[in-house]
Amino acid sequence: MTHPIRTAALALMAGLLAPAAMAQEVTLRFQHFVSPNSANPKYFIEPWAEKVEAESNGRIKVEIYPFMQLGGAAPEQYDLILDGVIDGGWVIPGYQGGRFPQAEALELPFMVTKSAEEASRAAWDYTQQHLADDFAEVHLIAAHMHGRGLIHKKGPAIETADDLQGLKLRGPSRPATLLLDKLGATPIGMPVPQFPESLSKGVVDGGVITWEMSPSLKLDELTDSHTDVAGDKSLYNLYFIWAMNKAKYESLPDDLRAIIAANSGAETSAWAGRAHDLGDADGKAAMIASGNQVATLSEEATAEIRAKGDEVITDWIAEMTARGLPAAQLVDDVRAAVEKASAGSGS
Incomplete structure (x- = not known):
């Protein structure tokens, strides 16, 4: 026979626990x-x-x-x-x-x-x-x-497109490596966690990456210079x-x-x-504080690189069109989305 006090206690406990059980975590x-x-x-x-x-x-x-x-x-x-x-x-x-x-x-x-x-x-x-x-x-x-993608390398900053000739540079994606190849560098695709070791062992001379990742990758120690392009558009993203x-x-x-x-x-x-x-902003400040060279390419040098970038875009459109994608429309739609976002920010 079930004890009436125990039954009442169990019922009370069940009632108290019910909301907790219903409030799933x-x-x-x-x-x-x-x-x-x-x-x-x-x-x-x-x-x-x-x-x-x-x-x-x-x-x-x-x-x-x-x-x-x-x-x-x-x-x-x-x-x-x-x-x-x-x-x-x-x-x-x-x-x-x-x-x-x-x-x-x-x-x-x-x-x-x-x-x-x-x-x-x-x-x-x-x-x-x-x-x-x-x-x-x-x-x-x-x-x-x-944010903006830059060229980080051992030795002095890039001044012209020709300065990239023969450099072994890390790239994070296919479009980035296509651009580096057009510029005469030797692109080496790799995820970001591999970049510092590759720099320290001389597998690469540098690479493209953002300011913000520079401190955590110790680019103040592993590279000497950081070069951005002129203008409001990013070299790559x-x-x-x-x-x-x-x-x-x-x-x-x-x-x-x-x-x-x-x-x-x-x-x-x-x-x-x-x-x-x-x-x-944090990363750029850290690289400046380290004494590394921080540079921006001239408009003329940026135009040289941008011309190579246009070749990459043309080649990409041809490749993707051959694969059955509306590639020219995709490029137009990115540009339209960027223009809309820029207009919305008031910039």
């Missing part, structure tokens, strides 16, 4: 491939996680793992998300050359502005226009660009997504899914870009 594990002190993690990824946690009243816990601590290599990140090995992460689609060809239009030479926030607004618009099917298997939180496993996203309770949705989209993409602008 979720832990999401996201990872990226760089230092937690670099710009995107510092100014976007970590604050984004904190915002999601706060808006869920702690029911969502977002764990962030830098340096690919949950396993895999940076080029595998998209598939790790797709396969549910991780709940979400930061992806550079260009690390898998040829898999997302329409995304390459954003990365072509002198295509987007040096403002990462503006470029990221354009990237989100272009993504919605042309890349939704490519990333339909994940929940896309943000699509963004980094890189396209990123911040994405979540779709099944995990769809398994969330409606109210928690709504919080993730509210922290996805155009403004979230702009925030991710703005993080790179903040980091660029």
Whole structure:
């Protein structure tokens, strides 16, 4: 026979626990491939996680793992998300050359502005226009660009296009390596985590990357000069997504899914870009403080390089058209998105 007091106590306990059980709690594990002190993690990824946690009243816990601590290599990140090995992460689609060809239009030479926030607004618009099917298997939180891409190298700064002849330079993506090749350099494609060791061992003479990544990669010690092009357009750029496993996203309770949705989209993409602008200011200041040479090419030298960039774009359009893509339209649509973003910023 059940004791009436014990029965009452169990009923009371069940009543107290019911709200807690209904208020489902979720832990999401996201990872990226760089230092937690670099710009995107510092100014976007970590604050984004904190915002999601706060808006869920702690029911969502977002764990962030830098340096690919949950396993895999940076080029595998998209598939790790797709396969549910991780709940979400930061992806550079260009690390898998040829898999997302329409995304390459954003990365072509002198295509987007040096403002990462503006470029990221354009990237989100272009993504919605042309890349939704490519990333339909994940929940896309943000699509963004980094800030200006520069040439960092051992020895003095670049002064003319001819100065690039024969240099072994790291490139992050196919469009970037196509440009370096046109300029007479020897491009070596590699993810960012490999760059410092390659510099220290003499595998490369330098490479193209942003200001913001320079301190965490110790480019103040491993290189001597940093050269930007003139004008408001970036020498090259890189396209990123911040994405979540779709099944995990769809398994969330409606109210928690709504919080993730509210922290996805155009403004979230702009925030991710703005993080790179903040980091660029930090990184440039650090390189100047180190005593390294910081230079900007003349208008004439920039025009030489831009002419080679135009050749890359022409070749890319021909290649992608042969693959059945509306390549000229893709380039036009990137330019239109960039113009719209620039006009919206008042610049």
